[in-house]
Amino acid sequence: MKYELVKNAAGRLVPTEVNGKPQVPFQGVHGYKPTGNKAAPPIASCSDYPMDGNKIVGSIKEALEKAGLKDGMTVSSHHHFRNGDLVMNQVFDAAAELGTKDLVWFPSAAFPCHEPITRHLDSGVLQYVEGSLNGPLGKYVSEGKMDGLAVLRSHGGRWQAIQDGEVHIDIAVIAAPTADSMGNATGDRGPSACGLLGFGLADSMYADKVIVVTDNLVPFPCVPWQINGQNIDYVVVLDKVGEPEKIISGTTQLTKSPDRLYIAELTAKFVQAAGIMKDGFSFQAGAGGTALAFAIYLKELMIEEGIKARFVRGGSTKYLVEILEEGLTDYILDGQTFDLEGVRSMRENEGHLNTSPFTSYNWHGKGNFASLLDAVVLGATEVDVNFNANVVTHSDGQMLHGIGGWQNCLFSKCTILPIPAFRGRIPVIVDEVTTLVGPGELVDVIVTERGIAINPLRTDLIEATADSGLPIRTIQDLKAEIDDLIGGVPQKPKLTDEPIGVVKWVDGTVIDTIFKIEH
């Protein structure tokens, strides 16, 4: 397939049409403001639903049939079970049994447990997957095997796309750890408890048909009703919907690497030295071993100085829960629970609040939580000398990661990327990122084991930390040191002119294209 490519405001070549839909090229961080109204689902009538509220049907297959599954439809799902999801493989197996073709899967993220789905891509049950692709699906797409482009969006961007009508969901499948027969559902309790269901909220509000799948049916009312039964068409009861122990993935384990612990410690010291850590402040430390270690070091500094935060943002983990339960913050505003302690805390602690991509991240709204944060720490695969950052591809061109809330978090008052200066022989600081995911004007600081580089735009941070004794250096200086160590600047991967995916900015415009690697 041939794509017409145009240069966007960041100077990157992007297609004008993706999977049959026209695209707007990136117009700058604040450049694009659409007009018009939001999308809306069809009007429903209670006359068409059982008055006793009982919407239970016998199986996933039956629910799909009743929901009117047809060739070419878009089926969505959330990823709160992360790598422990047991539902979506069954959904597409059922779709295959029904003989459906050319479906689009629109998950909020895919995980290694979804590898069996590549079979349905091969056979044509699925045409393509539109969503954050981690692990085997990312590899499948990198190899150019998928018919259609991968569209990578942030969590906020996914809400925006649904809300703005860029993506129309025909059928949403919402795996729910606890639900009643009307479809009210919650994630914070039940044998498969995963915390919250925020990533499925837009799906429940905007899809034509919505199926709740649970393994813990309770009599009405299911409280808290994170998902409203008023939006639900069918309820399916299975023996097991998820393996909560697998919501703990590799990215939620504390690092043991002494280098990364050092980076985390430096990051916490930076937040302190820059004057960000003060009473009533807020920070976000999400998944990733270094970010978790950062939270631990920062907590120590907070205790030392007697400082209390107003709120912290998760992905919650046991480390954030400790901060809450030891009285070091008033609230956790949680977007997804990363471990079972997070799930417990959400159930038990009044200050542990559940949020959604709408409240936290959505750009086409009237404000969001992410931009209120005083500091946020995020990972990255690459950062270039202009502080542009990449989180979806590696320097060798392979697509490996989803965006998550990463782009949305860039809007915090101080965005810090604690990253190793090199991985194996591969440098992290490069001349130009392989894929542009975060514009440099939003990346304030990078912290590596060999020093801290502050974006020259942030003269305030440079000034505040000038006498801190921290190893603050220019990004060019750091890069030169690493290039010398690894034996020179690496050659560029040979890329074809064949796009395999695009990266959306938070406003739905296309910020960059991922091209297939030449073999």
Place this chain on the structure above:
Amino acid sequence: MMSKMFQAGPQGGRIKSDCQVFYTPGKDSLKIEIESKVKVLFSNAIQELVEKTFGDLGITTGLVKINDFGALPFVMMAQIEAVVKRAHPEITLEVLPEFKGHAQYDTSSGRFRRSRLYLPGNQPKLFLNAGIHKPDCVILDLEDSVPPGEKDAARLIVRNALRSLDFFGAERMVRINQGELGMKDLEAIIPHNVHTILLPKAETADQVIAMEARVDSILLEQGLDRKVYYMPILESALGVLNAQDIAFASKNNVGLAMGLEDYTADIGTQRTLEGKESFFARSMLLNAARAAGIQAIDTVFSDVGNEAALRKSVQETKALGFDGMGCIHPRQIKPIHEAFAPAEIEISQAKRIIVAADEAEAKGLGVVAVGSKMIDPPVVKRAERTIHMAIDTGLIPENWKEES
């Protein structure tokens, strides 16, 4: 007939920042096959390096296979040199990586040696960032942590690391092997800015004298005018009993180190946490070192995961009078530095002494006095050391004089 295949590099497990080199000598012109985890980014650089290294060693024929897992150039060069010398022991050529400016800093005999981080000589991945954890010293180990079959390759890796890597101010130590193997180690590494040689299982003064003679002759041959320091390790009953002679055997001795694993085996017991069995040895070592005016360094604490026990152990080490101890993991460095840090009262006394010394100097007085008490020059020196250590541990700012 097929020629024999030689190989160098790690043999199995999860290999990182290293490479395997397979070389079969033969008559046909050199054929190179490269497989690399980082080939998309470095295939050209690797090809060039492999060709050049073989060429520099005078090898123009045979078959080479490289299995690379992101080895840095200095590591790949060492593995190639190792495999070639395994196949052709008569080759004496060396292929040296560039001697980087950041590898040429000096040390001083009296510097802190609170923490000495052991790095197994055949595991270069552990070298790369060792310096960022700010140990006082790094020990590139050629002895116990390197299996017998890897001694030759480790020697080349360590040699190349000494020329290539920045250890960010840490003293650059190498623990050589015992006996004749150790003498070979010296030849390979001495020309490359080794600061201090650790001599394992020192039992007599003669060993130190023989080592020094060899080092001096290497320095002379190479036309190098610099000092190499020594730190004999006592790890046997005989060594402990000869501690005094060993300590006085060279004017370039900077310390004596204790090796308790071997020592306790030698005296027929095992190490305990309490350490009664080693009290005599440690006291002997300490007194011998002090009598010779050099540092006394304690053994390593091997339970890496147990920070609380480490902190307790360092307290005891410090209380006995030692100046430092060994580390086998970067996370041990900070607890050790913190335990060796001066107490608040030591710092405040030292501050007073230094302020008085400054005043005396400003007024051109020859004698320093705090209140009515005269202060001897060695006491001023010790106070300076205390302050230096307090700054280094982050207890007081570098500009404490302005703030006080």
